[in-house]
Amino acid sequence: MSEHYAELRMYVAPEPVEQANQQWLVRSIERLGLRRLNADHLDLPGLWLAPELLVTQTCGYPLMTQLRGQVRVIGRPRYELPHSSNGEHCSLLLSRADNPRITLAQFYNSRGVINGHDSNSGMNLLRHCLAPLQRDGRFFASVAISGAHRESLRWLREDRADLAAIDSVTYDYLMRFAPQEVAGLRIVTRSAPSPTLPYIGPRGLSGVQVERVREAMNLALQDLPQVVETLGVHAVLPAAEEDYQVLLDYQRQAASVGYTVLE
16 A cells, blocks of 8 residues: 655644544545555655655745646545635635725835745735735835734734735635634735646646546545535546646736736
């Protein structure tokens, strides 16, 4: 029996989401007749490029900027959630509900916070939204890095920042399972659509193997209706690197008006 890493670390909270992810992985591995290796010692980049990898999830932006040609895209989730559906999600641009700024343009020269410069939903989609409004390559008076979407939300709640872009799947999970984390905040606008975060495996997976892994994940969803209910994942759709070219298009559109670095 072969041994492989299988991890879903992009959406790990709240607790019901993490539990559902684990149940889904266990059933998927069982259907493939494989054994799961412990990956606790690996960070995300190490996991993404591990030769023993079977399946994990990455962000679409690092897929196209760091991992291109080094991994194989297995598929992408079809979430059916309030702000994510049909294989697409977006960023929700949030502020405190009591912030006097109403329109996105009014946030010029305010305090921004992002989860990281390598994030599609936290940075790339936000930069694309702000590009028409920037002046001389700048929109914010300051930009802080929180390290995670939930931390960015905390910065907003504590009035340490005025605007953040939050992955819509994360927001929908928190609204359902931890509403206190988005309490007192409001949606200013939403970004352009983006393909949902891809499931990836090692570059050496054949087309047949990719189909087997995707099929096992879909059959596991059929086995586990409670997981579908919790995660809002109704299917793993076929996907390829080319589907994520739009993220580089958004980057290029921002650069074309002089907004290459979000600041």
